[in-house]
Amino acid sequence: MKQSKIGAWIALVVGALYFVVPLIGTFEFSLRMRRGAYSFDAYRVVLTDPRFQATFGYSTVLAFATIVVGVVLVVPTAYWIQLRLPRLRPIVEFITLLPLVIPAIVLVFGYLRIYGSSSLLPMTSNERATDVLLMFSYVTLALPYMYRAVDTGLRSIDVRTLTEAAESLGAGWATILFKVIFPNVRVAVLSGAFLTFAIVIGEFTMASLLDRPAFGPYLQLIGANRAYEPSALAIIAFIVTWACMGLLQVFGRGTKALAAPAPGRVK
Amino acid sequence: MAFLEIESVRKSFGAQHVVQNFDLAIKRGEFVSFLGPSGCGKTTTLRMVAGFEAPSAGKIRIDDKDVTQLRPNQRHVGMVFQSYALFPNMTVADNVGFGLKVAKKPAAEIRPRVEEMLRLIKLPALGSRYPSQLSGGQQQRVALARALAVKPQVLLLDEPLSALDAKIRVSLREEIRTVQRELGITTVYVTHDQEEALSMSDRIVVMNEGKVEQIGTPFEIYNFPRTRFVASFVGTLNIMRGRVVDPAAGKIEVDGQPIVAAQGVAGAQAGEQRAVALRPEAVTLDQATGDRNRMQGLIEEVSFLGAVVRIRVRFKESAISLDTFNNPNVPPPGRGQPATVSFARADLLVLEGAPGA
Amino acid sequence: MAQQSQVAAGMPPIARLRPSQGFLVWLGVAPFFVFALMFLILPTGYLLVGAFQDPNGNFTLANLGDLFQPSILSAYWVSIEVSAASAIGGALVGFFLAYAAVLGGLPGWIRPTLMTFSGVASNFAGIPLAFAFLATLGRVGLVTTLLIKFFDFNIYSTGFNLLSFWGLALTYLYFQIPLMVLILTPALDGLKREWREASAILGASTWQYWRYVALPVLWPSILGTTLLLFANAFGAIATAYGLTGSSLNIVTILLYAQIRGDVLHNENLGYALALGMILITGLSNAAYIWLSGRARRGLG
Numbered sequence: 001m002k003q004s005k006i007g008a009w010i011a012l013v014v015g016a017l018y019f020v021v022p023l024i025g026t027f028e029f030s031l032r033m034r035r036g037a038y039s040f041d042a043y044r045v046v047l048t049d050p051r052f053q054a055t056f057g058y059s060t061v062l063a064f065a066t067i068v069v070g071v072v073l074v075v076p077t078a079y080w081i082q083l084r085l086p087r088l089r090p091i092v093e094f095i096t097l098l099p100l101v102i103p104a105i106v107l108v109f110g111y112l113r114i115y116g117s118s119s120l121l122p123m124t125s126n127e128r129a130t131d132v133l134l135m136f137s138y139v140t141l142a143l144p145y146m147y148r149a150v151d152t153g154l155r156s157i158d159v160r161t162l163t164e165a166a167e168s169l170g171a172g173w174a175t176i177l178f179k180v181i182f183p184n185v186r187v188a189v190l191s192g193a194f195l196t197f198a199i200v201i202g203e204f205t206m207a208s209l210l211d212r213p214a215f216g217p218y219l220q221l222i223g224a225n226r227a228y229e230p231s232a233l234a235i236i237a238f239i240v241t242w243a244c245m246g247l248l249q250v251f252g253r254g255t256k257a258l259a260a261p262a263p264g265r266v267k
Numbered sequence: 268m269a270f271l272e273i274e275s276v277r278k279s280f281g282a283q284h285v286v287q288n289f290d291l292a293i294k295r296g297e298f299v300s301f302l303g304p305s306g307c308g309k310t311t312t313l314r315m316v317a318g319f320e321a322p323s324a325g326k327i328r329i330d331d332k333d334v335t336q337l338r339p340n341q342r343h344v345g346m347v348f349q350s351y352a353l354f355p356n357m358t359v360a361d362n363v364g365f366g367l368k369v370a371k372k373p374a375a376e377i378r379p380r381v382e383e384m385l386r387l388i389k390l391p392a393l394g395s396r397y398p399s400q401l402s403g404g405q406q407q408r409v410a411l412a413r414a415l416a417v418k419p420q421v422l423l424l425d426e427p428l429s430a431l432d433a434k435i436r437v438s439l440r441e442e443i444r445t446v447q448r449e450l451g452i453t454t455v456y457v458t459h460d461q462e463e464a465l466s467m468s469d470r471i472v473v474m475n476e477g478k479v480e481q482i483g484t485p486f487e488i489y490n491f492p493r494t495r496f497v498a499s500f501v502g503t504l505n506i507m508r509g510r511v512v513d514p515a516a517g518k519i520e521v522d523g524q525p526i527v528a529a530q531g532v533a534g535a536q537a538g539e540q541r542a543v544a545l546r547p548e549a550v551t552l553d554q555a556t557g558d559r560n561r562m563q564g565l566i567e568e569v570s571f572l573g574a575v576v577r578i579r580v581r582f583k584e585s586a587i588s589l590d591t592f593n594n595p596n597v598p599p600p601g602r603g604q605p606a607t608v609s610f611a612r613a614d615l616l617v618l619e620g621a622p623g624a
Numbered sequence: 625m626a627q628q629s630q631v632a633a634g635m636p637p638i639a640r641l642r643p644s645q646g647f648l649v650w651l652g653v654a655p656f657f658v659f660a661l662m663f664l665i666l667p668t669g670y671l672l673v674g675a676f677q678d679p680n681g682n683f684t685l686a687n688l689g690d691l692f693q694p695s696i697l698s699a700y701w702v703s704i705e706v707s708a709a710s711a712i713g714g715a716l717v718g719f720f721l722a723y724a725a726v727l728g729g730l731p732g733w734i735r736p737t738l739m740t741f742s743g744v745a746s747n748f749a750g751i752p753l754a755f756a757f758l759a760t761l762g763r764v765g766l767v768t769t770l771l772i773k774f775f776d777f778n779i780y781s782t783g784f785n786l787l788s789f790w791g792l793a794l795t796y797l798y799f800q801i802p803l804m805v806l807i808l809t810p811a812l813d814g815l816k817r818e819w820r821e822a823s824a825i826l827g828a829s830t831w832q833y834w835r836y837v838a839l840p841v842l843w844p845s846i847l848g849t850t851l852l853l854f855a856n857a858f859g860a861i862a863t864a865y866g867l868t869g870s871s872l873n874i875v876t877i878l879l880y881a882q883i884r885g886d887v888l889h890n891e892n893l894g895y896a897l898a899l900g901m902i903l904i905t906g907l908s909n910a911a912y913i914w915l916s917g918r919a920r921r922g923l924g
Contacts, residue, residue, distance in 0.1 A: 005728055005729050005730065007724070007728070008723070008724035008727075008728025008729065008730055009724070009728075009730070011717075011720040011721055011723070011724040011728070012721065012724050012725075012728075012730065012734065012738075014717075015717065015720075015721045015724075015738075015801070018717075018797070018798075018801075019741065019745060019798070019801075021760060021766075021767060022756045022757055022759075022760040022761075022798070023756065024760075024766065025756070025759050025760030025761075025765055025766035025767060026755065026756040026759040026760065028759075028766050029759035029760075029765070029766060030759070073655060073656060073659060074656075076652065076655075077652075077653055077655070077656040080652035080653050081653065084649055084652065085649060085652075085653060088653065092653075092656070095656075095660045095664065097909075097913075098660075098664050098668075099664070100909065101855070101902075101905055101906055101909045102664070102668055102902055102905070102906075103858075103859030103860075103861075103876065103901055103902075103905060104859070104861075105859070105861055105876055105879055105880060105883075106668065106671065106859075106879070106898045106901055106902060107663075107664075107667060107668070108883075109667075109671060109879065109883050109894070109898055110666070110667020110668055110670055110671050110898075111663070111667050112883065113667070113670055113671070113674070114666060114667050114670050136659075136662075136663050137663070139659070139663075140663045140664060195747075198747050199747070202747075202749075202750050202751070202752065203750075203862075204750050204751055204861075204862040204865070204866075205861055205862055205880070209880070209883055209884070216750070216751060216862070219751040219752065219755075219866075220751050220865065220866060223751060223754070223755055223866055224869070230755040230758070230759075231755055231756075231759045233752065233755065234751075234752040234753075234755035234756045234759070237748070237751075237752035238744075238748055238752060238756075241744055241747050241748050242744050244747075245740070245743045245744040245747065246740075246744075248743075249740060249743070317821075317825055318824075318825075319821055319824075338824070339821070339824040339825050340824045340825065340826075340827045340828060340829065342825075343827070344825060345825065345826075346821070346822070346825045348818045348821070348822060350816070350818055352816065352818035352819055352821070352822040354819060354822075354823075354836075354837050354841075355841060356837065356840040356841050357836075357837075365823070365826055365828070365836070366826035366827055366828075368836075369823075369826060369827050369828040369829075369832050369836075370827055413822075413826070414825075414826075417826060417827065
């Protein structure tokens with residue numbers, strides 16, 4: 001059936017303009033640092049700024065910690081639910097949806113009250129403890145995506161039958177976990193990991209309220225005080241996000257569920 | 268007087284020729300099937316009649332009007348899809364009345380027509396149900412009613428029974444044929460099931476790889492297949508390797524045993540290899556009488572199918588399957604026993620082309 | 625009990641490590657539930673309870689009443705307006721983009737490119753997004769200066785200001801539209817090609833098809849996703865903060881200020897503020913989930 005494609009092209013062009021022009025504008029702005037000529041001065045200033053390196057490094061380390069803790073928390077749980085406690089599945093899925101429903105700022109508000117300096121479990125009393133709290137906050141933010149990726153991955157490999165097959169061949173639980181389950185969810189875990197990394201690197205609200213030297217608060221600080229560096233940082237942030245999503249696509253073939261809605265938690 | 272004419276229609280996608288030179292004139296009220304394996308071009312041809320594909324060349328005429336350039340919603344043609352394609356958000360009644368609603372007919376006209384259609388397909392009480400609440404067979408009947416409600420000039424069916432269970436398929440195809448006869452509507456039916464085509468059609472068009480192999484009545488197609496493809500696709504057929512001994516006299520040798528084809532072997536020379544074919548029902552397990560052909564072999568396999576017992580007799584390279592009726596007083600022969608089969612000279616078909624082609 | 629140990633004794637050692645009843649089964653999911661308790665349920669519960677308490681811990685509804693004072697009410701109202709504007713705008717544009725990619729008959733590479741880009745753009749939010757829009761539509765932004773240079777048209781002279789309600793809504797679209805595209809594309813895939821063909825062969829025009837078949841099937845998805853977009857925007861803060869500092873009075877920024885420095889001078893009122901937020905985002909998300917369920921059934 002022949003259909004007019006003009007409407008479709010118009011929609012696409014308008015959309016493309018809306019999405020591409022800000023990127024061009026930002027890039028152009030970031031090149032304006034040196035008066036009169038385009039240069040990468042803003043990038044040089046930013047990348048050599050010790051605070052950039054410190055905060056980016058901090059956020060990166062935190063991201064890795066979040067990923068590790070997240071995987072250790074999610075994979076056995078998802079496995080156990082599928083294998084032994086399928087009746088608990090609706091409850092667990094509801095819990096994994098909560099971080100999407102409760103705004104991050106509300107969550108961190110709660111953390112500050114419950115784990116603040118004057119409470120039963122003071123996690124904000126020293127810096128290390130606060131780092132740990134921030135990490136757990138990030139695990140919470142990443143939980144929906146990590147769980148959904150792993151759960152889908154486990155379902156696609158029919159984990160129950162695999163486990164029974166392995167047992168009938170004489171494997172112990174450790175062998176099963178490490179030789180049968182983990183390798184098969186590797187792809188799902190990687191997808192969740194890249195998404196977690198993107199979330200953590202750009203996150204502002206929680207890091208700012210918990211007063212930690214993360215990349216998000218640093219971005220905000222630069223924005224408030226400098227003119228051209230913020231644009232350079234925005235471009236860098238976009239490249240990092242793109243890299244994460246790109247790698248996610250590369251590794252995430254087959255975990256289509258993850259490419260679906262990921263309302264950024266960095267808003 | 269042809270009602271639906273498909274003239275020299277071709278369809279190519281780049282270098283791929285999906286339909287090659289299709290020519291057919293269908294009479295008013297006729298039921299014609301397009302029969303062939305997947306990918307033979309039958310569905311593409313049907314879709315060209317419907318208007319969903321544009322032919323690369325050729326014309327399509329309905330009631331003497333050239334419709335080739337018309338869009339599907341202008342052709343006044345009805346179509347039944349393999350996947351039923353009932354609108355999930357509408358009741359059965361709304362589905363059936365959709366064509367009329369879209370033509371802006373008044374509600375007072377739509378309601379009785381819908382009821383009439385539901386009675387025609389024998390589902391008068393299901394008007395307020397939704398498609399998801401119906402079985403596959405019921406959904407397809409509703410789809411048929413929907414297509415017929417607007418009184419189309421031509422009815423097209425694209426493998427409508429493929430998604431249904433075997434039992435339903437048999438009852439539904441009888442129903443479709445009954446409705447079609449009652450309404451006298453010109454119909455084109457696409458299927459890969461030769462039993463459907465044989466039992467329902469006035470004429471069959473057998474297609475393979477985009478080409479028309481043969482057009483004829485079911486009787487003609489089954490008993491007088493013109494090509495090896497038609498012979499093997501329609502019904503079961505025994506095919507053997509033969510060596511022509513005397514083409515004029517029709518003398519052929521199969522596995523060293525001499526047999527004769529009544530009509531001779533056209534266009535062949537002595538010593539040439541040819542495929543010969545026999546319908547299972549033409550072969551009997553007995554000593555030959557008169558000038559019937561006779562071959563001797565060993566019983567390879569006996570399949571008890573209930574009313575019918577299918578026996579396979581092997582010669583050297585070739586084998587013949589034959590059917591006999593079950594007889595409680597005569598147990599079927601055992602495997603490995605020697606057997607003689609016979610068949611009339613007129614029943615031996617000599618196919619075009621070398622065996623194994 | 626005796627039966628259990630008898631059965632257990634007969635089974636191979638491995639199976640005994642996999643109990644189907646009893647205490648050990650729950651051990652496997654204990655870490656998850658402890659985590660959920662500590663970092664989801666308790667913190668939220670604490671705030672919810674605190675919203676109904678006065679500084680001495682007694683039950684009171686006064687905080688809820690205090691939410692209706694002008695400055696807070698206006699904050700809620702602005703939040704709702706911005707969220708609604710960006711949700712509806714995002715839904716409309718997103719729908720047309722998704723339609724163009726799935727059903728528009730465009731070259732095959734367009735759809736995967738759009739999907740990938742949407743995946744990236746839906747995560748490119750927060751402070752960097754604010755910077756990007758400042759650099760483009762700010763007073764010395766690229767588009768602003770280009771429009772002045774080539775068309776002698778200063779958008780700021782029309783009253784437009786990026787650091788305002790409309791500017792924020794426009795910025796939010798950058799992640800709202802991709803989200804709509806990502807969710808709606810599978811829904812559009814669910815529109816079977818045969819429905820389109822069946823409606824055409826029955827004489828329906830394209831408009832009639834959309835009116836009677838496609839939109840009725842799609843509206844739960846469209847409405848549900850719009851509500852999701854609404855909740856998404858309502859809970860957003862980083863973008864707004866990066867764009868306007870704390871000058872724009874929306875609920876999230878008000879809450880931020882409250883957490884930082886108790887600007888409301890009433891701890892419990894802050895909890896009530898959070899409660900209001902959870903109610904609104906919770907309701908929107910619940911509606912989205914319910915409508916998604918309906919959408920899935922409708923396409924069957």
